[in-house]
Amino acid sequence: MPHTPYAGGPFSYFDTPTAAPLGIVELMPGAGNLMEYAGVRSGEKVLILTEHTVDPVVLQALSAAAAVRGANVHVLSVEPFSPGGCDPENPGQASIAEAAHGRADVVITCTWWAEVHCQPLFFSQVAQKNARFVSLHMAATAACLNTGARLPPEVFYAIMRRAAEIMGSGEEIHLTTAQGTDLTFSDITLTPDDGPLVPGGWRPFPYGGVNFYPGDCNGVFVVEDSTATGVPEETLTVTMEDNLVAGIEGGVAAEQLRRFGPKGFYMRHALLGVNPKVRLDGGSQFEREKHAGAFYLGIDGLTDDGIADPSQPGYAHCDCQFDRPTVRVGETVISQEGRLLILDEPEIRAVAAKYGPPDVVLDDNPQMILPRRYSS
Incomplete structure (x- = not known):
């Protein structure tokens, strides 16, 4: 018998639901936080590296969030990366991604299995490029942008x-x-x-x-x-x-x-x-x-x-x-x-209070989505 009540987790982007087109409204706070986290600035070249299976509404939200900050947005779609790097060549698509990576200021990847487990996009290679690299591995979904993001x-x-x-x-x-x-x-x-x-x-x-x-x-x-x-x-x-x-x-x-x-x-x-x-x-x-x-x-x-x-x-x-x-x-x-017991510490609650009621902002009930008005 499974040990965990969360055994129904998806196994690939094919196994995750797509968002309704108007759902982009609810994805923008999370997408905006991503751009702030990556430090996207006006005039920068942003590469969104995505797999063919990613929800198009998620890609629209990410592209729009970068564009509204004045970035020059490029989207490259490739076949899915192999799990755990067990296929080091990753059918060759990594070479194209690596070349595009070298011309970008910011790279945002929407891969299922972490792209860093292939040689061309491993940490040491990322460090040699001048781009800021953010990975949404297993996280380029509407539900993820609507919750943790x-x-x-x-x-x-x-x-x-x-x-x-x-x-x-x-x-x-x-x-x-x-x-x-x-x-x-x-x-x-x-x-x-x-x-x-x-x-x-x-x-x-x-x-x-x-x-x-x-x-x-x-x-x-x-x-x-x-x-x-x-x-x-x-x-x-x-x-x-x-x-x-x-x-x-x-x-x-x-x-x-x-x-x-x-x-x-x-x-x-x-x-x-x-x-x-x-x-x-x-x-x-x-x-x-x-x-x-x-x-x-x-x-x-x-x-x-x-x-x-x-x-x-x-x-x-x-x-x-x-x-x-x-x-x-x-x-x-x-x-x-x-x-996580430190969520109850006064210093943490004081920071959360800048955005909304601490009991809401820090609520770790995973079913309770943070209202948009408290997200930034």
Whole structure:
């Protein structure tokens, strides 16, 4: 039986509903926040890199939001990227996208699987270009623009910086769940979203998390939903020892995970979600990961020599989602069964009050959409 009530998440843009044409009115606040987040300015060249399957109303909203700021908008549609970078060539379309990327000031990608898992658009390549790069992987949907994208950027940064302050204390991070996960991360290196996007930088959207790389990881985690398996039919348990996957147990899903990374896995990174307006119910994995109090981790494939090499694209990158975890940093509980406790802090509520009632702006009930008048 599935472990999570959110097992009905979509598997591709083909599996997400399209918006009614007039729905663009409701998408503009989120699209406007994206342009503010990317720092789009008048006269800049904006490339919207989209897959053929993306909702045209979403593309219209993004294009209009960039155009109203005076940008020169270009849209390039390509076939879908492969999951986890398992197909490094990605049928050649990445070469055209790479060339267009080199001429843009801002790149906004609407891909399902993150484009950075192919070599031509990997982080190191993005850093060599002079563009600001924002990725809506699994998030170029009307529902996503209508929910998580509506949180004002200033409110996000206030929450994120407070979470990063706690997580960057040097203490171990301890993850537990009701399903049996008991995992400890140590020697933490944070890579927080710490301010305006700069040329050569890459960030996901909607904004929503504090990312970190562990030097070591030990314990077990029970997969609730993953890139390689979806929601397992049986309990799928992964054992970590010294940052390497030492065991995978759990029926069909275990075999699927082994096939996905036949050379073995290491713990590449993890993220605590901090955006209270990101939905859980019906959302994709890369959307739900950003919900305030949620957690996800990414194990990645070892090289042919059995080496963990995070400088290269993740050709067997498997992200695993935990919707209702408890997360401790040392003795400090930061997420209690999926509730991000810092949302109640007076300093956070004071920032939210600039936009509307804090109880509304910070409401982490994923069914309650933030009214447009409080979105910017």
